[in-house]
Amino acid sequence: MRLETVILLSALLPLCLSHGWDPLAWLFHRQAQQYLYLQNNAISAVPDSALVNATNLVWLMLHHNQLTSDAIGKEVFLKLEGLERLFLHHNNLTSIPPNLPRSLRDLRIDHNRIEKVIPTDLEGMDNLTILHLHDNAVTDMSTSLKALKSLTLLDISNNKLIKVPDALPEHLHQFYMEFNSIDSLPEGFLGGLAQLQYIRMSHNLLKDKGIPSNTFNVTGLVELDLSYNKLERIPTVSTTLQHLYLQANQIKEFSLGSFCSVVDVTNFSRLQTLRLDGNEISQEDIPSESALCLRWASSIQI
Secondary structure (H helix, E strand, O other): OOOHHHEEEEEEEEHHHHOOOOOOOHHHHHHOOOOEEOOOOOOEEOOOOOOOOOOEEEEEEEOOOOHHHOOOOEEEOOOOOOOOOOOOOOOOOOOOOOOOOOOEEOOOOOOOOEEEHHHHHHOOOOOEEEEEEOOOOOOEOOOOOOOOOOOEEEEEEOOOOOOOOOOOOOOOOOOOOOOOOOOOOOOOOOOOOOOOOOEEEEOOOOOOHHHHOOOEOOOOOOOEEOOOOOOOOOOOOOOOOEEEOOOOOOOOOOOOHHHOOOOOOOOOOOOOOOEEOOOOOOOOOOOHHHHOOOOOOEEEEE
């Protein structure tokens, strides 16, 4: 088989060269992309010189090590112009490393000790689609997300945020911010986020007065998790919403108008999952006409 391959390439080589293309170019192209796996070690530093011979890196896995921010060289990532995935989760970082490649598509820097994210940390990252910042100690994100024009998944759960970050990327599809200390949402919170389908805000401090009317009455939303907050009423949601989680709040009334403003053959909720357990209502509080409004709901847990 090897001999046949050599003979075939030998026969093709003069023809290919005469037409100006190299039949072996695909081999060198494949070799040019490099992947470096260094996770689950005890690495405590990455000096500037560490990756000077690895400029073709596409993936760099440094998660589950002992890295600190001071021990990462300021220029270590400068020449990695094709890097797409950088995994730095489960280290001891207190800030996002400087000069990250603008080619990044997937940045995972969760489970560290980062307290603040400033605009220059993520500046120019037009290709970034996934950002995992959860399980840090972030209190402020300023307008650092504004530059992330391609971001579709943002996970900032389990931090110390007291408000929703400003200037959310318009292409967000999944937004996770549970386990923070957010007590209110800004006016027009979902304005301009036409592609957003999944929002998880459980384990915050949300109250009714902190949620502007019709905040969640937007088409496109598939799943909304507001469990473990301090809500006393069911917020108004779109009839296109499919999954709503409101368990462990302080809801005292089953308000059917939150799901259907009008109930008839063509107007009804597409809700499939509704959780209201752990509130201050019982099965008897569900109005009889709910069967028409919530005709798609497979289960209502109270």
